[in-house]
Amino acid sequence: MGLTVHLLGPPRVERPDGDGHQMRSRKSWALLACLVLGERPPTRSRLAGLLYAEAQDPMRALRWGLAEIRRCLGVTLDGDPVVLGLPPDAVVDVTVLTHGAWAAAVDLPGLGADLLEGVTVRDAPAFESWLLSERRRIAAAAEAILHEAALGRLAEDDLEAASRLAVRAAAMSPLDENHQALLIRLYRLAGDDRAAEQQFAAVTALFRKELGVAPGRAVEQAMAEGRRHREVVADDASVEAIVESGAAAVAAGAVETGVRSLRTAIGLADRSGHAPSRLAARLRLAEALIHSTRGMDEEGLAVLYEAERLGLADGDPAAVARARAEIGYVDFLRARYDRSHRRLTDALTVAGGSGPIAARATTYLGAVESDRAAYASAVRLLDRAAGLARSCADPRTEAYALSMLGRVHLLTGAVGPAAEHLDAAIRLAERDHWLAFLPWPQALRGEVHLAASETAAAAAVLQQAFARACQLGDPCWEGIAARSLALTAEAAGRTAEAFALLADARRRSNRMADSYVWLDAYILDAQCELGRRHGHPNAPLWVGALRRLASRTGMREMIVRAMWHGAALGHAGDHDAARLLAGDIANPVLDALLAQDPSRYRVSAASDGASTI
Structure with a gap:
């Protein structure tokens, strides 16, 4: 050794x-x-x-x-x-x-x-x-490994080992809805309904006591899981037809109907043993659960792990790459960046350097690097992703890549390039009738207007983005639009309204288990900024929450920002630590912040808007 x-x-x-x-x-x-x-x-x-x-x-x-x-x-x-x-x-x-x-x-x-x-x-x-x-980041990584290992054992049909691992993950973070959903699903699949019911009751009581709410859709859906049966054989052509009809229903907007068909198709394909149908049904269902159905990422992940195993066994590299890219995407949303980077890099290795899978994986990798504040790397990857998507006529992936590229420029203070890329993303989404995506680049575009002191233009685009997001019922899009509207209110001197909108933004963005974790940190950072500036009594709570979240996930710039906010609140050593930890983050906006003396920003609590929350 x-x-x-x-x-x-x-x-x-x-x-x-x-x-x-x-x-x-x-x-x-x-x-x-x-x-x-x-x-x-x-x-x-x-x-x-x-x-x-x-x-x-x-x-x-x-x-x-x-x-x-x-x-x-x-x-x-x-x-x-x-x-x-x-x-x-x-x-x-x-x-x-x-x-x-x-x-x-x-x-x-x-x-x-x-x-x-x-x-x-x-x-x-x-x-x-x-x-x-x-320490927080490593503890979160251990949690993520236990969850990933449980899904891996589930894909291998080793339910006993999977349950042991899921119990350990749930014990490390009992309020993580995805851990609890996985454990309950495993009990149900194993036929241990009593254990599933006991776990569901315990989780429901815990959530009501600690959070004041019931568990969300992921836990409810896990309780609806049925035991696996394998005794009936179906016709291969019929299975393929059900897969296609289910996928068509999802694409047409009849998501629940399509998901039911695809779940049925998986069972029929497994009984027939037809390898292409088994893979196709799983990949279609997973993508529907992750991209079209809110609160269902956990079930989608379990299906993807099964698809990856089947693709490896059947020698289908395209299916393996597709599954790994989507697993990496879910890990990106959950801020498990090291795991996401590994999966997406593997997907690119298998997929090769071109095609829609490579375009999608490269886009997700660029988004990971952006969340981690590796901005130069993010720009290179997202530029390449947009070109790959354009070359294979994939306007939706191109729009997503351009929106993330616009976000990088916004975060680093490059207002002109940010506006250019976000406008291009909006045009592509409108041209492809991808209305479910529009609130994201629109909300970011509103922030670019604000950065350019174009308050009226910001308000107009943000109100449209927020209305669309609410109509769609998308927590992430609602959260980013509400955050941007809060900044607009603050710019107009409506501080109490800004605090209320930021609180509402966090509630909206976190109401489901498959929220975009970076967005929560982004909203928290705005709360810390306004809270510190106006002496809000909750400012220390927000700074502590941002620091814990950023530390667990490895959001490097958010860690530095939390420390700077802490220094402005009088925390000894935070300013020096922030400057040291920011040494390898290339962001002029962050550099300008750290160059300021945080003691200048210390104000007494309970000034403007202090009683709004």
Whole structure:
């Protein structure tokens, strides 16, 4: 066995030569974690600022820590930025957890344990902020692996193993509706109706107590799941006809009817054993559940894992790529960015460099990079995705890619390119009669109008976007439009209305289990900004919520923004930590924010709009 580094739980190292040397300094373990978990090699000045700012000679203290890591691991470690030269066969548990296959990650001995458990570092407030964020992110990654592994075992028809994994995921985050829906579905599929009913009752009581609401559609649909039967054989031609009619119904807007037909088709195809029909029915149903039916992503994911397994068994790379791209899309919505990136990269590898699947996967990858604040990479990917979609005459994927490209330019302050790309996305959607998508680029276009001080134009497009979103009943589109309307109200001096609209935006965007998590952070950031500026008494609560959410998901810019808001509220060390963590985020808008003195923005609570929520 090669070099193995354990950072989950109490840290330790296993060397192939049997050397039992372990690092004595807590800061050396902390330094190793920084080197392993960074997205790119960190500079020496950043590492010194994170861990050794209080030392008399920070760079000398850093050199000592690097030397201890070299001795312990027996590896090369040098340069500026600092590059950790691990051998090819080395295993680092956190890397397996975030980037490896679920089959390997689920067997990690430290799965579910804290990162650097028992390690505390004094006199390093910036590192403490970083470590808290990373611990939350790693805990979320463990949750995601357990959920993914449960779906994988379900696809293999190992319901007992899947249930054990789903129980662990639900225990880690009991208020995650998707974990609970999966567990209940597994009990129902196994024929254990009593366990399903008990779990449903317990979840309902928990949600009412903690959230004041009943579980949503995903849990209700899981309770409606029936036990699998395999004894009847159907005619292949009939199955194919049902698949096509179901898909046509979904495309025509009769989504519930189409979904019922596709569910029936899966059962009939499984009984017939006709491989193409089994795959086609699953892929069509999954895409309908994810893209056309709100609150049903969890069932769609389970179907996609089955489609992926069948595609691999039948030697159908196009089906495998299609399934992986859609799994990656759902992980993107849930802000499981490492898992999403892995799935989408795999989809591209299988699909090749062209065609509609490659266009879609590249679009989703660009969106992932944008959410994580890797803006230059996002622009390259989304530009390429729009070109791929155009080359294969896929206007909807092109419109989506252009809308995400417009969003990147909006977030980075490039108002002209943002307007250009969003206008193009709106034209494409209108030309293709994709009215269900229009509120998204329209809401972003409204924000571009605001950034250009075109308040009247912003109000006009945003009111239309919000009305359309409400007619569609789409939580995400309603949320983004309501957020933008709140900014319009604030720009017009209607502060109380702005606070009320932001609260409404969060309620709308989060009312279903398959919400777009980045949007929740985006709305929270606006609440923090307005709350801090106007001294709202809930501002500290919003800043804490944004920090927890951004930390769990790895939204790098949102973490920095939460810290800056915290600094403006008087939290010691947050401003320095924010500047250090923003070092590799290329965003002029963020740079301008961090260049300001946050103490200038401290105001007493309960000013404009303080009693509106």
